[in-house]
Amino acid sequence: MKFKGVIFDLDGTLVNSLEDIADAMNSVLQGRNYPTHDYDAYQYFIGSGLRNLVSKSLPETHNDEKHIDHCYQLMIEEYRDNCTNKTKPYDGIIELLDHLISHNIKLSVFSNKSDELTKKITTALFPNYFNPIVGLSIESLKKPNPSEAIEISKSLGLKTEELIFVGDSGIDMQTAANANMFAVGVSWGYRPEEELTANGAKYILNHPLDLIKVLQAEGVKILT
Incomplete structure (x- = not known):
């Protein structure tokens, strides 16, 4: 794939x-x-x-x-009024994003945070990296409902199976499965690794740049 x-x-x-x-x-x-x-x-x-x-x-x-x-x-x-006081990208995230963009990998954000705040924080910390940026607008569309993720795939012009979904919770992994996307968990977030694997994570990243290795392992020609 x-x-x-x-x-x-x-x-x-x-x-x-x-x-x-x-x-x-x-x-x-x-x-x-x-x-x-x-x-x-x-x-x-x-x-x-x-x-x-x-x-x-x-x-x-x-x-x-x-x-x-x-x-x-x-x-x-x-x-x-205070959502970016202490909030910052994890070490290695910006480097990963730059690497993905340089290889024409399309990037999007999907969060259960309100749409307003998702857009505010993402654009403040990651200007020009993500499109679309989607947060929660209607409670019924909250992850693990896959509807918004599927809409993102349409916006990107990609099939759902051409997308990796990266998250730190079991809910994220369920969303990936429900949307027919490839589930990848991260170990540096707010949930234990056991929760991620129990909910379908195909890989667990211990550092953001590990995603490059996942892409390579899955047949994407991408340079390190």
């Missing part, structure tokens, strides 16, 4: 955004005198959209839908 494009998850795959997300949510919790959480706890809250993260962060005594909606809006307001 000659892969011609790569779709990347954002949080935990391209960027380490955990501290900015955690800081924003903890600010909301502190403002309401609720218990806060450490960064390790937020690793398991991230991945299914920020509204879901808000629900997991709130105390059980204040976890009704109306309260979640209100705190979600507060969290988004806080995070929108």
Whole structure:
């Protein structure tokens, strides 16, 4: 198979955004005198959209839908203004992207973060690397629903089987399988390797440039 494009998850795959997300949510919790959480706890809250993260962060005594909606809006307001304070690309990501572009590999981002914030962070940290950049606009389209990934393949002018989907969670691997794309997991994100392999990862990357080796192993003529 000659892969011609790569779709990347954002949080935990391209960027380490955990501290900015955690800081924003903890600010909301502190403002309401609720218990806060450490960064390790937020690793398991991230991945299914920020509204879901808000629900997991709130105390059980204040976890009704109306309260979640209100705190979600507060969290988004806080995070929108501070989403690139500490967030940065993982070591080796920019080098990988430059290498892929130089070999005419098409690049896209698909995240369960809101579409607005996905575009804001991606364009701020990776100008001119990705098109399209797709975040969550409708809750029902959230990964592992493959609909948006399939639409990305159409936008890129590629068949789904010509795309690698790279992510750090089981949800990402499920999305790849559901969209008939090649699932590749990363070990530096927010989920354990066991979760990735259990959900269908074909390869696990220990460094971003390992993706070059995957492409070569799968028959893509790409120079190191």
